[in-house]
Amino acid sequence: MRLSRPRTTTGRPRRNSATSDADSRVPRYLQVASVLRRRLRDGVWSVGEKIATLEELEREFDVARVTVRQAIELLQSEGLLESQQGRGTFVTNTVDHRRWLALATDWESLIAGIRENVPYPLPAGLAGTPRIEPGEGRPAAAYRFLRSLQKRGDEPFGYARVHLARDIFRRAPKQFTSRAALVVLAEMKDIEIARAHQTLTIGTADIETAKLLGIGLSAPTAEARCVVTDADGVAIYVGEISYRGDCVSLDIELRGKVAPKPSRGATGPRLAGPARRR
Known part of the structure; x- marks a missing residue:
């Protein structure tokens, strides 16, 4: 039996099939935009600097011109790039400068950070029951489902889905629909909060989230999940x-500031801290 030779192609090199299968789940223009966004974050191009040309990006990523244009347009919609006819595409902002939302890592900071937030209510839609993982408490008898947007000015930055124990919601329905539910809950004197746990994961925007937040499909998101249980171990609040x-940062102090070296003639070690007034 005579075996035929593998067929060869001319022009651009063929992409690895395994890589192609994995990448096919995400549109190519989103993949290109993701790489360019990371380069902006890493400082490859500074504000005001011209980025690579369409032709260069087309060759580098082995994609069609229309794919590169879609990626550029997405970053333009995010306020990161600006195309000038006949001149090229320039950096107008950096990713890091847009990260104004610092996620809290303790209860007091969390409540203080959202105390003035005004939710923009959305229709509840399909509520279902909240997902409660082992160790997060036992479910309440019934829940009230609340959906809302969080905005900074006119720009939405957060999409909240909250399951609140129905008996608690009925105590202050107007408050829970006009203020951040977690803040109202924290201010209730007759409710003893035994535990509040928050988990942060990295995700991507689905069709609904992308539309509500004004970002591209599969754009990176920070997914915060908070579960609050009362003294009886009931999960009275489950928020997603x-x-x-592009607006979130998480800062955690791992160690304290290094104490300065003692000056000559000092009789003992100096502790790090604010300088004393003389």
């Missing part, structure tokens, strides 16, 4: 919030 990935 999707934040735009």
Whole structure:
């Protein structure tokens, strides 16, 4: 039996089939935009600087011109790039400068950070029951489902889905629909909060989230999940919030500031801290 030779192609090199299968789940223009967004974050191009040309990006990523244009248009919609006819595409903002939302890592900071937030209510839609993982408490008898957008000015940055124990919601329905539900809950003197746990994961925007937050499909998001249980171990609050990935930062102090070396003639060690007034 005579075996035929593998067929060869001319022009651009063929992409690895395994890589192609994995990448096919995400549109190519989103993949290109993701790489360019990371380069902006890493400082490859500074504000005011011209980025690579369409031809260069087309060759580098082995994609069609229309794919590169779609990626550029997405970053333009995010306020990161600006195309000038006959001149090229320039950086107008950096990703890091847009990360104004610092996620809290303790209860007091969390409540203080959202105390003045005004939710923009959305129709509840299909509520279902909240997902409660082992160790997060036992479910309440019934829940009230609340959906809302969080905005900074006119720009949405967070999409909240909250399941609140129905008996608690009925105590202050107007408050829970006009203020951040977690803040109202924290201010209730007759409710003893035994535990509040928050988990942060990295996700991507689905069709609904992308539309509500004004970002591209599969754009990066920060997914915050908060579960609050009362003294009886009931999960009275289960909140899922999707934040735009381009506005979120998480800062954690791992160690204290290094104490300065003692000056000559000092009789003992100096502790790090604010300088004393003389």
